[in-house]
Amino acid sequence: SQQGEEDPQALSIQEGENATMNCSYKTSINNLQWYRQNSGRGLVHLILIRSNEREKHSGRLRVTLDTSKKSSSLLITASRAADTASYFCATAKLNQAGTALIFGKGTTLSVSS
Amino acid sequence: NAGVTQTPKFQVLKTGQSMTLQCAQDMNHEYMSWYRQDPGMGLRLIHYSVGAGITDQGEVPNGYNVSRSTTEDFPLRLLSAAPSQTSVYFCASRNRGGSSYEQYFGPGTRLTVT
Numbered sequence: 001s002q003q004g005e006e007d008p009q010a011l012s013i014q015e016g017e018n019a020t021m022n023c024s025y026k027t028s029i030n031n032l033q034w035y036r037q038n039s040g041r042g043l044v045h046l047i048l049i050r051s052n053e054r055e056k057h058s059g060r061l062r063v064t065l066d067t068s069k070k071s072s073s074l075l076i077t078a079s080r081a082a083d084t085a086s087y088f089c090a091t092a093k094l095n096q097a098g099t100a101l102i103f104g105k106g107t108t109l110s111v112s113s
Numbered sequence: 114n115a116g117v118t119q120t121p122k123f124q125v126l127k128t129g130q131s132m133t134l135q136c137a138q139d140m141n142h143e144y145m146s147w148y149r150q151d152p153g154m155g156l157r158l159i160h161y162s163v164g165a166g167i168t169d170q171g172e173v174p175n176g177y178n179v180s181r182s183t184t185e186d187f188p189l190r191l192l193s194a195a196p197s198q199t200s201v202y203f204c205a206s207r208n209r210g211g212s213s214y215e216q217y218f219g220p221g222t223r224l225t226v227t
Contacts, residue, residue: 031214042117042203042218043156088155092214100146100171101205101216105155 006089006107013111019076021107023089024069030092032065033101034074037086046074046087079111114139117219119204125225126194134189134222136204143209145187146171146216147179149200156203162187163209194226 007022023032031050035043049056049065049072056063062075076083086108090101120135138145146161148171158171162181176198178190187206191198201223205216 033214033216035216040221042220043205043216044218045215048214090216100144100158100161100169101214102158102172103148103156105153 006087006104008107009105010108011110013079013109015080015111015113017079017111019079019083019109019111021074021087021109023072023074023104025072025089025091025104026070027091029067032063032072033090033092034061034063034072035088035090035103037088037106039085043088076109079109081111081113083109084111085109116140117204117206117217119202119219119222121222122220123223125227126191127227128194128196130194132191132194134191134202134204134224136187136189136219137185138187138204138206138217139185140206140208140217141184142206142217143184144216145181145204145206147177147187147189148203148205149173149198150203150221151200159189159202191224196226198224199226200224 005024033048034046037043047058047063049063060077065072086106088103088106090103117138143164147159148156150156157173160179162168165181168179201221203221204219207216
């Protein structure tokens with residue numbers, strides 16, 4: 001079964017608005033990562049947060065992690081049309097750090113101008 | 114660096130046929146993985162390898178074989194194709210050492226089984 005589950009499944013916003021997507025997972029993890037996939041392309045790594053971190057920033061991205069609730073959120077601030085893509089969270093299990101990632105089903109973000 | 118390359122980009126098979134999806138990386142990464150992506154299902158792990166000669170099963174290994182004879186290559190074999198294996202297949206790799214667990218993905222192979 002899949003480890004991560006993103007919420008919502010789909011999100012439509014206007015340019016300039018913020019986009020928030022959430023991820024819940026089931027087992028203890030070493031780290032959690034977020035990836036982006038443009039239509040028909042491979043996945044691209046966005047940001048990683050370790051199990052001992054609570055928040056991390058990278059440009060317009062902000063990721064939080066709550067290990068007690070087994071959940072994470074990805075915030076994209078001041079969204080642009082180019083942010084239109086699917087976003088996936090992925091977890092590396094505690095005893096398999098980095099060996100293989102388990103992905104959620106993704107959130108499809110549509111940003112209109 | 115070419116990164117992670119996959120061939121072919123597209124493939125149509127008839128039920129029962131076999132084929133090999135190729136994956137190669139030129140970054141000297143020890144870890145390599147195969148995923149399949151189906152609509153509404155996200156990516157599911159098929160097989161992975163932590164180094165040459167070492168492979169292990171993921172979430173959905175049935176119907177697929179892998180081997181890892183070199184660091185660079187990680188082919189995925191479909192033994193007897195079934196319509197349920199129609200999917201987009203992604204290969205990924207990452208380095209073993211360091212603090213980054215970032216995976217690098219290939220562009221994918223779109224497979225249709227009729």
